[in-house]
Amino acid sequence: MTGVTDPDILTGMILGAEGIPDIMVILNSPTGCKFYHGHIAHLKRNESEISDPYLRPEPWFFGQSRIPCTYLDDQDYIFGTHDKLEKILDYMKNRWDGLIVLINAPGASLIGDDIKKVITDMGMEKRCIPVEIPGYSSSAPIGVDKMLVRILEHIKPSGKPENKINLIGLSILQRYCEGTKKEITSLLEKSGITLLSTPGAGSDTEDLSLSSGALLNAIVFPEYAIETANYYYNHFKIPFILPKDGAPIGFDATRSWIADICSFLGKEPFVVNQEIHSAEKTAASNIARINAVSGLPRGSGFAIRAESSLAFPLVKWLYTYLGMIPVGIKLTDGSCRTYSEKLINFLQENHLDNCLGIFPGKDPDIVFTDGTTGSMMKNLGICRGYIDISHPPSGKIEIIPKTIFGITGSLMLIEEILNILR
Template identity: 35%
Template sequence: MNLDADGFIGTLLAIEGISDARAVMNGPNGCRGNPAYFSDRYFPRDNSLNRRSFEEPFFFGQSRIPCTYLDSDDYIHGSTQKLREILPLIAEKGDAFLAVVNSPGASLIGDDLNRLLNEARLDHVCMAFEGAAYSRPLPEGFDEAITAILRWLRLNRLPRMNNRVNLLGFSMVQKYWQGNIAEIRHLCGLMGLTVVSVPGAGSSVSELRESTTASCNIVIFPEYSRQTAEFYESEFGIPAVYSHEGAPVGFDATEAWIRTVAVATGRDPTPALDEIRTRRTHAFHRIARYHHEAGYPKGATFAVRGDSSFALPLTMWLYEYLGMMPVSVDIMAGEDPNAAGCLQGYLAANALSVAFGADPAVAGPDMYFGDDLSGKDLVLSGRCRKSVDIFNRTTGDIHFTERAFLGGAGALWILDLIFDVVKDFP
């Protein structure tokens, strides 16, 4: 059973990930419920608790992703009338950017959305997605949507500044996405770099317009941003920076990422590397102490199912740094070819090829890194000791402190999770 959201959801989340943008779904209310709740849960707006502001038609009491609630008659006669009714109401909310997105069924009706936007005199603030990446991987839909939005915005051609960068590949579907961005901003700041924008992950329309001042784009998760990076390079000459080690997960990959960024931007990596070494030393002292008190994870087994650029550095770090054994490594659809190839090559070089694509339910790992639904099934059925959610899928735990999986802070948090499990090993 495939529990993964598709590119249609990726399109909606890309729009809703812009802080002053709003997705408008042309479709039935049933298609809208989950992404509307998800957006409000993982990227709430200041007005999200004021339910009375969203009692009018098309919102149904939810602050995000209003929809035309198409019924059977609309699929015969068209959705034109409902779109004419909804667009003025949505425009009154004052968002800087709107995007009408056809649901899979609505895309078959054939309504001319661009003509309707022109008639409503909203074509200067609203674009149309007459089709989306239906049934394709979520990262593809996200990437295509961000690229289309940037192209539609007609970004200003501004002078580039050598201390400015954009971060590409973040999405609210990723666990601790805001904490991850904060950690990467911090590391960039230690190298004297300012982050101008993070398209689709918290930045505003004005920040997106300013994104062309960046000297380069730092690609963290290429699955979600390869087309976006190509757009910036072809249209504005802004080069993309990729790390061959994947995302900065764990100490080694983070240090490699810092050096890669420093070379690409001409900055001094020393302050950032010093911080990672400080965190590494802190981890060493804690591990040495817990080794005598509560055991050590060497030999413990783990399974990973995630984006290729995350699964690669996590697998390498757990295997090399802690001596844990991968028994199941699976990558999500829409993988980055380079990261996927490196991961398979790494497993083969260490006689671990049998783990690639293995079923975690059969492998029975001590720890599972993946989506929460699959993880809970493994834990409740006794086939896994601990599940670590690396995606925002369910409501999950409530946290009041900002956490991260990336950088030095992320490495320490992953160690927290692992050693909390191994202390209970017999």
């Protein structure tokens, strides 16, 4: 299938910064680069204000609450953007108390304006972080990771040692970030582990300044966190755990993820293991009820398009726990090589490697992908249904925080699968 487009490094950088509540992103770009990102940032930050040009008449914002931009035109590409940069920074410095991240859009970066000099000339070097060249062809997870490192370098964390951990590899760019953070925090707290910060997923700059005092960095989604983890290790000697079975999706990977962290900290995940066992019993009774009538979900075909740290545990769990058969697996750009290799090995051991690198494959019953692609494929009759596991979403209104990770996420995935197949 062609025509599937993933968010790029610019989107990753913008939403990586917007995941920190007291940071505002300014985009040096035409208005066309601004509206999508402004809309997504508004939704992901759960802001109550309505984007309306009549309610938000301020210059630079164009009716939206987030991502003001310099609305570059043809004259700016010839004569430069210096004047507009000065005007937007002068406007924002008196209306926004927090940090500002000024990002050149890829096209604007070719103009050659020295945005660092503009910031310095206005005396805003302590409040404004310049990103002159965001990158051109890399993936969104890399953008999130690089942006967080850039912000940490500016903040220069100086927290005192605490008996707490940082949760890294979460981003508001991810599907169900709020629900995932809630679920993972709950698993940690039930194991006697306290969070210090969640960079890029709700922690403000004060939290980030204290984050250097953590005992450990626990990684949820490796593609979004490798550079961040290395930054903390190189500057503060904070160790990190790369989950050996990938992101905590499915019962087995969740059990493995929490066990690794507890082992490092000398804790015992007794309560979490009990809850996983209870959830497995609940799932088994519902699966047996469907299986007794139709034999499903065993033998059903599925296709996945995702990062390798998500695809590996999900493919493994669906195949070994539910008996479902992969017919198409496509890893997105920026996938972590470690999990790509683990996935390849698993598929080869089970003689399933013919499905790797194709999407959606032959007659999938269920497709695990972003909501926009999944909705299109269902409408075209390519699959019976889809499960929305990544950005961009399908547009369905969601009020209750959800997740595909942890115990709650495992049960939600089983519920969705059974409802599609029954």
